[in-house]
Amino acid sequence: MQPWALEKFKANREGIRDHYLQGLPTEDPFMYCMPSGTPRAYTAPLPFDIVQVPGRVYMIFQTNPLVRYIYVDGQGHPEGFPVTFMGHSIGRWDGDTLVVDTIGIDATSWLDTVGTPHTEALRIEERIRRAAPDRLEIDFLFEDPQAYTRPWKGRKVFQLDRDWEMIPGVHCEDRFKQDFERRVLRDKKDWIEFENR
Numbered sequence: 001m002q003p004w005a006l007e008k009f010k011a012n013r014e015g016i017r018d019h020y021l022q023g024l025p026t027e028d029p030f031m032y033c034m035p036s037g038t039p040r041a042y043t044a045p046l047p048f049d050i051v052q053v054p055g056r057v058y059m060i061f062q063t064n065p066l067v068r069y070i071y072v073d074g075q076g077h078p079e080g081f082p083v084t085f086m087g088h089s090i091g092r093w094d095g096d097t098l099v100v101d102t103i104g105i106d107a108t109s110w111l112d113t114v115g116t117p118h119t120e121a122l123r124i125e126e127r128i129r130r131a132a133p134d135r136l137e138i139d140f141l142f143e144d145p146q147a148y149t150r151p152w153k154g155r156k157v158f159q160l161d162r163d164w165e166m167i168p169g170v171h172c173e174d175r176f177k178q179d180f181e182r183r184v185l186r187d188k189k190d191w192i193e194f195e196n197r
Contacts (some may be wrong), residue, residue: 001147001148001149002146002147002148002149004147005117005118005147005148008117009115009116009117011027012024012027012028012110012114012115012117013114013115019114020114021114022113022114022115023110023113023114023115024115027115028110028113028115029108029109029110030110033172034085034108034109035063035064035066035085035086035109036061036063036064036066036085036109037066037085037086037087037105037106037109037110038068038085038086038087038089038102038105038109038124039111039112039124039126039140039156040109040110040111040112040113041059041061041063041064041066041068041086042138042156043112043113043156044061044062044063046061046062046063047062047161047164047166048060048061048062049166054073055071055072055073056069056070056071056072056073057070057072057091057098058070060166062166062167065166065168066085066086067086068086068089069086069089070089070090070091070098070100071089071090071091072090072091072092072093072098074092075090076090077090077101077103077104081104082104083104083105083106083107083120084104084105084106085105085106085108085109086105087102087103087104087105087106087124088102088103088104089101089102094127096129096130097127097128097129098126098127098128098129099125099126099127099128100124100125100126100127100128101123101124101125102123102124102125102126103122103123104120105118105120105122105124106120107119107120107122111142117147118142118144118147119144119146119147121144121145121146121147122142122143122144122147123142123143123144124140124141124142124143125140125141125143126138126139126140127139131157133160134159134160135157135158135159135160136157136158136160137155137156137157137158138155138156138157138158139153139154139155140153140154140155140156141153142154
C-alpha cells in the first residue's frame, strides 16, 4: 500500500487484531447504508445470481440488492461515465472464462469487509469461470497506482447452492422503516388525506 492507504487501512482496523475480522463499524461505509460495491459484494455470505442475455451479463447480489451490468457487446468504457459503487464493467469471453474489466468505482467503498481502501483510479480485472458444475472461481487483478505500489491478485471460490432463493430487501431497510414510522406515522397530523372521486 502507498503510505496514505496503509494509514487509512490501520484507521479502519484500529484495535482489531484478527486480520479476518470486519473493520470498525464506525469507519465502514456499508454501516452508513452505502452500497457494498465491487468487489466487496462478493464477500457477503449471501447469494448472488448471474444472468446472461445477448450483449450483457447481469450479476444480482442479495446485498442491498445490487445489480451489476457487464457489457459483452464489444463496447469500451464510455468517456465521462459517472463514478458509481459498482463501477463500469465491460467483458469478453476467453474460451470458457469471462474476462471483466471494471473502472470508475467510488472510492468511498472498501474492497472487502476488513477495510482495504482504494481510489477512483482503481481498475479491476476479473477472470470468472465455472471450474466444475457446482464451483465458480474468480481471479482478480487489482491495479490502483494511487493506493498501491504495484498490482496485486486475489481469488474467490463459490459453491453452487441449488436450494437458495433470493430474499427481496434493501440494506438498512430496518433503519429506513423505523425512521419513517417515527417521523411520518407518529400521528395523523403528518398524513395527507386523499379522496376517492
